[in-house]
Amino acid sequence: MTIQFSGLATGLETGSIIEQLMNVERMPIARLEADKTWLSNRLSAFTELDSKLKSFADGIKDLNYRDTLLQRSVNQSSTETLTASVSREAHTGANYQVEVVALAQVQKSVSSGFAEDARFGTGSLTLTVGENIHTIELEEATNSLQDIMAAINTADLGVTAAIINDGTEAPLRLILTGADVASTFSLDDSGLTGGTTSLGSFNLDDGTGTIINPPIQAASRAHIRVDTIDIYSDSNTLTEAIPGVTVDLLKVREGETTTLNIGLDKGSIKATIEAFAKGYNEVMSFISSQSVIDQKGGGILGGDASMNTIKRRLQNMLTQTTPNSGVFSTMSQLGFETQRDGTLVVNDQTLSAAIDNNLDSVVSLLAGEEGAVGAATQFKDYLFAMTNSGTGMLSGKKESVDNNLKRIDTRITSMESRLEQRQKTLESQFSAMEMLVSGLNAQSSYLTQQMDSLSNMMNYRRR
Structure with a gap:
C-alpha cells in the first residue's frame, strides 16, 4: 500500500485537488446514474398503469357474458x-x-362412565362399520380407555373416538362418532376377558332383536x-x-x-354496470396525473405516446356505436356521462330506467348477441391484449427499459475503469511535481547557503 503525503513540497492540498478533478471527471457517470433512476421510475409508473388496466378488466368481466350479467x-x-x-x-x-x-346426521354412541384407572381385559374388540369389520387387539399394557380410543382412531374405518370427563365418581365416557351419514357402526366387546370392568357393546343386536346400548343419535x-x-x-x-x-x-x-x-337481482346488475365507471375512472385519473395540463403538473410518463394511445382508444370505444338488435347503441344511453377531466359519472335515474324497462337491450349492448360484439366485450378484449404478460404494453416497456439499463451499466463499468486509471495518472503526475519542487527547493537552499558563504568571505577580506 502506497502512503502519500499531500503537498509536503508545494504546500498545495494535492489530494483535495485530485478529488475535485475526479469529481468533474465523474459527472458523466452521475448523469448516467440519473438516467437509470429515471428509467426505473418510468417502469414503475408503467407497472402501476398495467395494474389499473388489469383491475379495470377484472371489474367488467361480468359484463362480458349474458349469464354473468343477469345475476x-x-x-x-x-x-x-x-x-x-x-x-x-x-x-x-x-x-x-x-x-x-x-x-x-351421523351416528353417535356413548358409553357408561368409567374410573380413570379402569382396565378392560385382553383379547379383541370388533368394530363393524357398514360392511367393514376391524379387530382391535388389547394386551395388558394397552387396555385402558385411552388405548381403546387411540386404536379406534388409528383404524381409520369411518368412526372417530373421543373421551369426555363428566365430573362424576366414574367420570370417563367413550364417545364414538360416524364420519358421515352412511357410516352406521357397532362395537362388540365379547372377545375381551379379564380386566377390572367391562367396556360394553355399542349398537349390537343381542340375538333377540334388542339393541345393546343403542346410539344416542342414529345416522340418517x-x-x-x-x-x-x-x-x-x-x-x-x-x-x-x-x-x-x-x-x-x-x-x-x-x-x-x-x-x-x-x-x-337488478341491484347487483346495476352495481356491476357502475363498476365499469369506477375502473375506467381509475385508469383515466392515472393518465391525467401524468399529463401536463395548462403547463402545470405532469408525471414521469407525461407525453408518452403509448399512454396517450391507450387514453384515446378507451375514449373512442366509450363513444362509438355498437350495433345490436336492442334500443341502445351507445354507453351514454345507459347514463354514462363524460366529465371535463375525462372521467365518467353515472346518471342513476337513466341507468335505473334502462334496467327496469329495457333490460334485454342493456344486455345486448354490453354483452353482445349473435353476430354482434358487445361494448363490454370490446373493452375486455382490448384490456386483456394490453395487459398480456407476454405481448402487452408492460412487457414491451420492461424489455426496452431492461436493455437500456444494461447498456448504461456497461458504459458506467467502462468509464469507472478509465477513471481509475485517470486517478492513478493524476496521482503520479502530482507526485512527480512534488518531487521536482522538492529538488528545486533543495537546490535553492544550497545556492542560498553558497551565496551566504561567498558574501561572508568578501566581507572578511575587506576588513
Missing part, C-alpha cells in the same frame, strides 16, 4: 328451516315450495320435499335438488313449507 336473486318466505342462495343457472321466475322432513340422511317430491341427501347442504339453487337445511318442520322465488 339472480332468491326471495324466501322464511329463514327458520333453511337458507337458499342462487347462481346464474337458476331459472328466473320460478318458485318452489320446500319442506324440511329430516336433517342429515337429509330429507326434503320440493313441490311434494321427496329428495334425499347425505349432507344438509343440497346443491342439485333445485337447478342453480343451494339449500342449507337448518331445522325440521315437517308439514311446513318455505317458498323460494327466483328472480333477477
Whole structure:
C-alpha cells in the first residue's frame, strides 16, 4: 500500500485537488446514474398503469357474458328451516315450495362412565362399520380407555373416538362418532376377558332383536320435499335438488313449507354496470396525473405516446356505436356521462330506467348477441391484449427499459475503469511535481547557503 503525503513540497492540498478533478471527471457517470433512476421510475409508473388496466378488466368481466350479467336473486318466505342462495343457472321466475322432513346426521354412541384407572381385559374388540369389520387387539399394557380410543382412531374405518370427563365418581365416557351419514357402526366387546370392568357393546343386536346400548343419535340422511317430491341427501347442504339453487337445511318442520322465488337481482346488475365507471375512472385519473395540463403538473410518463394511445382508444370505444338488435347503441344511453377531466359519472335515474324497462337491450349492448360484439366485450378484449404478460404494453416497456439499463451499466463499468486509471495518472503526475519542487527547493537552499558563504568571505577580506 502506497502512503502519500499531500503537498509536503508545494504546500498545495494535492489530494483535495485530485478529488475535485475526479469529481468533474465523474459527472458523466452521475448523469448516467440519473438516467437509470429515471428509467426505473418510468417502469414503475408503467407497472402501476398495467395494474389499473388489469383491475379495470377484472371489474367488467361480468359484463362480458349474458349469464354473468343477469345475476339472480332468491326471495324466501322464511329463514327458520333453511337458507337458499342462487347462481346464474337458476331459472328466473320460478318458485318452489320446500319442506324440511329430516336433517342429515351421523351416528353417535356413548358409553357408561368409567374410573380413570379402569382396565378392560385382553383379547379383541370388533368394530363393524357398514360392511367393514376391524379387530382391535388389547394386551395388558394397552387396555385402558385411552388405548381403546387411540386404536379406534388409528383404524381409520369411518368412526372417530373421543373421551369426555363428566365430573362424576366414574367420570370417563367413550364417545364414538360416524364420519358421515352412511357410516352406521357397532362395537362388540365379547372377545375381551379379564380386566377390572367391562367396556360394553355399542349398537349390537343381542340375538333377540334388542339393541345393546343403542346410539344416542342414529345416522340418517337429509330429507326434503320440493313441490311434494321427496329428495334425499347425505349432507344438509343440497346443491342439485333445485337447478342453480343451494339449500342449507337448518331445522325440521315437517308439514311446513318455505317458498323460494327466483328472480333477477337488478341491484347487483346495476352495481356491476357502475363498476365499469369506477375502473375506467381509475385508469383515466392515472393518465391525467401524468399529463401536463395548462403547463402545470405532469408525471414521469407525461407525453408518452403509448399512454396517450391507450387514453384515446378507451375514449373512442366509450363513444362509438355498437350495433345490436336492442334500443341502445351507445354507453351514454345507459347514463354514462363524460366529465371535463375525462372521467365518467353515472346518471342513476337513466341507468335505473334502462334496467327496469329495457333490460334485454342493456344486455345486448354490453354483452353482445349473435353476430354482434358487445361494448363490454370490446373493452375486455382490448384490456386483456394490453395487459398480456407476454405481448402487452408492460412487457414491451420492461424489455426496452431492461436493455437500456444494461447498456448504461456497461458504459458506467467502462468509464469507472478509465477513471481509475485517470486517478492513478493524476496521482503520479502530482507526485512527480512534488518531487521536482522538492529538488528545486533543495537546490535553492544550497545556492542560498553558497551565496551566504561567498558574501561572508568578501566581507572578511575587506576588513
